[in-house]
Amino acid sequence: MTDTNTDAVEAPGRFIAERFARLQWEDLPDTVRRTTRLFLLDTLGVIAGAARAPGMHELLATLEDFEPPGQATVLLSDTPRSPTVAALANGAAAHALDFDDQHDPARVHAFCVVLPAALAAADARGELDGKRFVTALACGVELFCRLGLTCHNSLGKGWHPTTALGSLAAALTAGMIFDLDGERMTHALGLAYTQMSGTTQFIADGALAKRMGPGFAARNGVLAAQLARAGITGPHRYLEGKAGLFNLHERGEVTPEILTEGIGSHWHILDLSMKPYPCCRCVHSTIQLGLALHREGLRPEQVAGARILLGEVNAGIVGADFDIGHANPVVHAQFNAAYGLATALADGRVDIASYTPSRIRDERSRLAGRFHTEISAEIPATAIAPARIELDLADGTSLVRETLTMKGAPDDPMSEEEVLDKFFACMKWGFDTPREVAQPLAERLLGIEALPDIRPLIAEFSRMGRA
Template sequence: MDIAYLLASNAISREYDKLRDEVVDATVDGLVDSLACALAGVHAPGLAEARGALAHWGTGECSVWGGFGRTSAPFAAFLNAVSMHALDYDDTDDKVPLHANGMVLPGLIADVEEARACCDGRDFLTALAVGVDGAMRIGRAGGPKGSRGWNYSVISGSVGAVLAIARLRRWDAETTVNALGHQLTQTAGSLQSIVDGSLAKRFQPAQMVKNVVMSAALAQAGIDGPRNVFEGKAGFVNLYQDGKFDFDAVRADIERCDLPVDLSLKPYPACRFTHAPIDLALQLHAQGLRLGDVRHIQIRVSSQAVNMVGRKFDHRSAGVVDAQFSIAYTVAVGLERGAVRIGDFTATAIRDERVGAFAGERITIEADEGLPFLGMVPVAFDVELSNGERLAISTEHVGGSPEKRMSAAQLRDKVLDCLDFGRSRVDADALIAAVHGLRDGRPFSSVLQLLA
């Protein structure tokens, strides 16, 4: 049987009381983090236009988060997924890389609101853990195909989203495989939006999330999809992975649903490949250095980091996505300001002549061929100071990773920054308390009320 049947049967059989405490902790933290990111992004460029465009196609029962009314489940999932991903502040599986909650949550919540708003909080957390685990499992088994131009969050994460809905709906394996099959027929995702720095980048995951809701509806209606989802002649493995796929990585301890523990939450609202360089920039700031004290920084990173975030930065023409995907810009901001916050990625902030000129002229980024191609670490700085002195610093860990996890206080600070930037009326502690209350079986409607 195609491995889709293993994924399906495992997902629908997971129970809350069999999840390890660490998995529940990580799932709760990921949910807090993701909802904060979504409420921060509701006014991001492109979203008002998208809400206006979709409004022509009718209303529905599902909330557009942040107080923007209601629409149908597919459109709510789409719009909420855009807001969650718009600021590039959502979580990452560093080993792929892959945004997990951003692919799983919006569709799952739309499904909850449409059909079962009073579902038990523990049931919801179980479905979310199943979905995040599934997305990460497929991502790690396949590995990114960035050289072919695939956006791996998009093509892999939607598998986890289907599994989460299947668990919540208590489907049988056959219906779940049908939904996975329908999703296969709709899967696509090009990296060109990142290369071109276009706003389409933040809409790509949302397109797949919308398709997940559609796939679930088709499967629920009894319409069959392809059964050989992964191992078929034109299945996921041959089509997206060139036939290279680690099936053992899918099977390994699948019944434990442990992978949410490995998910990284972002301390900074930029591409994950910028985070280790930002960590080092903040280290220099803490030592008392500012832009005026530094003549040049030579930064050595992996080849994929150069591909993703190593392009030359020009503040006169850069857009928001260019800044989010720039080591040079984020390092200059961190060095000068001692923090990298959401407000550093507005059109006004990006035009800062002092920061922009430093990023474009005094930072050089090169690939270290001795590093793993996809590695986010190690990262090394060779710093030449204005007085002629030289410093060499490096890091082996990325902020927000399982090895360098954010504390509860740091996560709360992130939530506060997100809600403030999004001009949200939601209280940070109320949001955190509502999510934590799901562990005690409080209905998910308590969270929905805040989002709406």
């Protein structure tokens, strides 16, 4: 099939599979290569930080009971498992702290799905050089971002885009590592769509299932690519068909040209945001405002109450009243704007320690009970960055603060030094690895394209956790 506008419009599923399957290391701009390396480093750091996260011990223990040893590395365990199970476990770990990247306009967490799929596929394939690894990561993330932008109100419908759309991105990533041609890549994406699922109900209910979503997506994608590799066929109209993604899941509310235009020349991966705080991105602007007020000298005892004003989608995700006795405190706090603001004001910092059960149930958190979140008619419904807080002070006066930007986004990016600081902090928190020990690992990860086989370096990372 040739690359024509007709192909893109009439058969977008086949079109994107064939276009991405042909991309090589030489097609990646230097900016894309650098971005991919930095987010690889960031995601591995976040996985290290998750070693003590609620739910991870239980997940790994379940695998111990139910899954026989295999050939694929589980980064937080000393026992390898099958590629699909390793992808599930590593994906859950990458999202366990809600500290992983996000494409803010697309509303997807990308590397927590794509990296575990790539690592599992690499173990299934065997030797894999760094250039092919980085290329597969970059292309998988690029498709993921394009899917999120195309299905621009997926979250508003109740889908969790990271889980749902992630199956397709993971299939592309694994398919590139398996060197699938355009035809088999189409089947891989179709098979991934056949397994697609994902709901925001786990957010509403504060369930640990939230962190499993990326793991499910990574597992689905690896399985889909392996099945296609073996000759199993999937629906080729997985996007445009009557029961395809666009019509069935998105109800026709899509912008298909975003998905197909400029593949290989325009890179949405460059618009990824890196998280400075380990919680839902919808809370970050509120946290920033709270930290700024703390730096100005405002303290909790001076605050009688507050209104947090967000866009409709953000408010729907993080706007519930804070419940200090919630049965699942970590997930509840990660998705609660009132808690984020209260913690920022009380502590002057928000980090992994802020989202531990003991801190969430600390007496200081009762401040969050005096804060309430509302929908602002002045903020676009799907806008993620804007936030406004209106504080009533104990002395009868009031304060108003607002922001239109978020730290870590392309218009206010984290510096490489800040990225490294986050990586080393995560390594220390989860692995108890000192900075001086983690430094050589970070340097090798940032030069991973030079390696003839990436697997020994990944194994070295995993051994640090077991040490």
